[in-house]
Amino acid sequence: MEQSDFRKFEEDARSGDIEQYFTKTQMASLSDYEKLRYRNMKKNYEMMVKMAQKPTFMQRSKKKRRVKHTDDSDSDEEWRPSSEKAKKSTNPPVFKLLKKTRKAKSEKIEQTCAEEKSRKKDEENKEVHRYPQRQLPRTNYMYLEVPDDDEFIYCEDCEREYEGDCPVHPCIHIYDSKIEINCEQQKCSTKAQLKVRKVYGNITRGLSVRESRIPNAGLGVFADQTFQQRSRFGPYEGEVTTDPDKAHSTGYAWQIHTDGTNSHYIDANNKIKSNWMRYVNCARNEDEQNLIAYQYKGQIFYRSFKDIVQGTELLVWYGQDYGKDLGIDRMDIKSLLKPRYINGEAIYGCPLCKICFNSDRFMSNHLKYRHSTKLEWMLNHELRGDNSKFHHTISHRKEENVREKLISSKEPDTLLKEELPHLSGDSLYCCNKCSKGCSSGQDLEIHMKCHTKTFTCKLCSQQCKSDIQLDLHANTHKR
Numbered sequence: 001m002e003q004s005d006f007r008k009f010e011e012d013a014r015s016g017d018i019e020q021y022f023t024k025t026q027m028a029s030l031s032d033y034e035k036l037r038y039r040n041m042k043k044n045y046e047m048m049v050k051m052a053q054k055p056t057f058m059q060r061s062k063k064k065r066r067v068k069h070t071d072d073s074d075s076d077e078e079w080r081p082s083s084e085k086a087k088k089s090t091n092p093p094v095f096k097l098l099k100k101t102r103k104a105k106s107e108k109i110e111q112t113c114a115e116e117k118s119r120k121k122d123e124e125n126k127e128v129h130r131y132p133q134r135q136l137p138r139t140n141y142m143y144l145e146v147p148d149d150d151e152f153i154y155c156e157d158c159e160r161e162y163e164g165d166c167p168v169h170p171c172i173h174i175y176d177s178k179i180e181i182n183c184e185q186q187k188c189s190t191k192a193q194l195k196v197r198k199v200y201g202n203i204t205r206g207l208s209v210r211e212s213r214i215p216n217a218g219l220g221v222f223a224d225q226t227f228q229q230r231s232r233f234g235p236y237e238g239e240v241t242t243d244p245d246k247a248h249s250t251g252y253a254w255q256i257h258t259d260g261t262n263s264h265y266i267d268a269n270n271k272i273k274s275n276w277m278r279y280v281n282c283a284r285n286e287d288e289q290n291l292i293a294y295q296y297k298g299q300i301f302y303r304s305f306k307d308i309v310q311g312t313e314l315l316v317w318y319g320q321d322y323g324k325d326l327g328i329d330r331m332d333i334k335s336l337l338k339p340r341y342i343n344g345e346a347i348y349g350c351p352l353c354k355i356c357f358n359s360d361r362f363m364s365n366h367l368k369y370r371h372s373t374k375l376e377w378m379l380n381h382e383l384r385g386d387n388s389k390f391h392h393t394i395s396h397r398k399e400e401n402v403r404e405k406l407i408s409s410k411e412p413d414t415l416l417k418e419e420l421p422h423l424s425g426d427s428l429y430c431c432n433k434c435s436k437g438c439s440s441g442q443d444l445e446i447h448m449k450c451h452t453k454t455f456t457c458k459l460c461s462q463q464c465k466s467d468i469q470l471d472l473h474a475n476t477h478k479r
């Protein structure tokens with residue numbers, strides 16, 4: 001560096017003098033470079049202090065300026081040796097300010113520390129409670145893993161439940177269109193029109209509301225086009241209520257079950273808050289019934305289990321209790337499925353052919369597929385009051401009752417031989433496919449395996465255990 005440049009540089013640096021911090025002899029012993037270095041150090045220090053202070057004091061700049069009026073060397077305060085500081089301690093605002101700042105900072109730090117501590121403590125406490133807390137959602141995980149029953153839909157064709165729709169026999173969802181029920185009713189009879197005018201809401205295209213064919217039932221819903229089997233309507237709309245009395249009094253409420261218990265009702269009494277499904281009447285017998293109501297994910301849907309031809313009234317079964325209230329006493333198939341207990345095992349005896357099953361499912365399938373005509377006929381005649389056959393059923397049931405009493409009063413071993421002779425020895429378990437009798441449930445299961453046909457894919461000769469599996473497999477070829 002040239003001597004002239006150095007002088008200029010020294011002049012600039014002199015702005016912050018260092019003489020006050022050294023004795024005369026100390027100063028005399030310092031070289032020019034050392035002096036310059038100390039000045040630079042002081043300048044750097046001042047600059048750093050300013051930079052550090054800037055964000056904190058932005059809001060207080062006015063105050064600071066006011067302070068500057070009383071003392072113009074506030075920035076020197078920090079750098080000055082402690083003895084000097086004591087002398088100049090008449091400069092409280094800056095000092096205070098800094099102290100305040102530090103205090104504020106330390107307060108802030110203390111506060112942060114306290115917060116941190118309490119957070120840690122909380123966390124520690126949480127750690128302590130971790131296990132009980134974990135146990136709570138575990139129940140929920142279970143629910144997630146094992147969904148509620150109403151997540152399953154029974155497929156009549158496959159005779160099994162699926163989580164959601166059957167992949168092979170899915171339902172066709174019929175959506176509600178934004179057609180006002182009133183508009184659909186222009187061509188109705190005058191009497192019906194009067195009633196229909198009171199009807200509100202939207203209806204599905206292809207359906208209309210008019211006077212029911214059931215005497216004194218009021219309005220009903222009719223198909224203006226053919227709806228094929230597995231047409232799904234819904235959900236049933238209405239107000240949610242938990243008041244059973246209110247729900248029961250209206251006559252438009254479906255009960256919703258959650259986790260196997262009655263949880264609430266969907267009440268369609270209010271016409272504004274409901275849809276056309278409120279007008280579907282109750283079937284008086286199996287023959288005229290074309291819809292089944294089912295709960296899926298907390299909602300009620302109606303599904304056609306047979307083709308509904310044009311002009312037919314849509315009819316659903318409201319359930320045994322409501323049916324009885326309407327004067328409909330349809331024989332409850334469930335009552336036919338009541339088991340008898342032998343050796344602690346439930347035995348389901350067919351009331352029509354005396355074959356026994358070890359599960360109500362086999363039994364109901366047997367009734368459905370072996371005796372559907374006979375059963376329907378029996379149920380219908382019972383409802384129509386066909387006395388001759390009705391008496392036969394009654395007497396048959398009476399005999400059963402007597403036998404049941406006998407059964408319960410005797411030792412299980414003798415029962416099998418004496419009271420149930422039709423069971424051919426001790427063959428209690430009958431196959432619902434071929435009626436073969438088996439001596440135990442286990443034997444029956446082994447036997448059932450012989451009915452498992454293999455289904456071969458024509459395209460790749462893949463062997464499938466069922467026609468459903470084959471259909472699913474065939475889809476992979478389509479892809």
Ligand SMILES: C[S@@+](CC[C@H](N)C(=O)[O-])C[C@H]1O[C@@H](n2cnc3c(N)ncnc32)[C@H](O)[C@@H]1O
Nearest residue numbers: 214216217218219251252278279280281282326
């Ligand atoms: C859900 S509402 C059905 C729509 C009703 N028909 C209407 O006009 O608003 C149920 C009521 O319809 C009548 N109902 C339904 N099915 C019936 C049946 N099979 N026999 C007699 N009345 C019936 C009863 O008055 C019952 O309380």
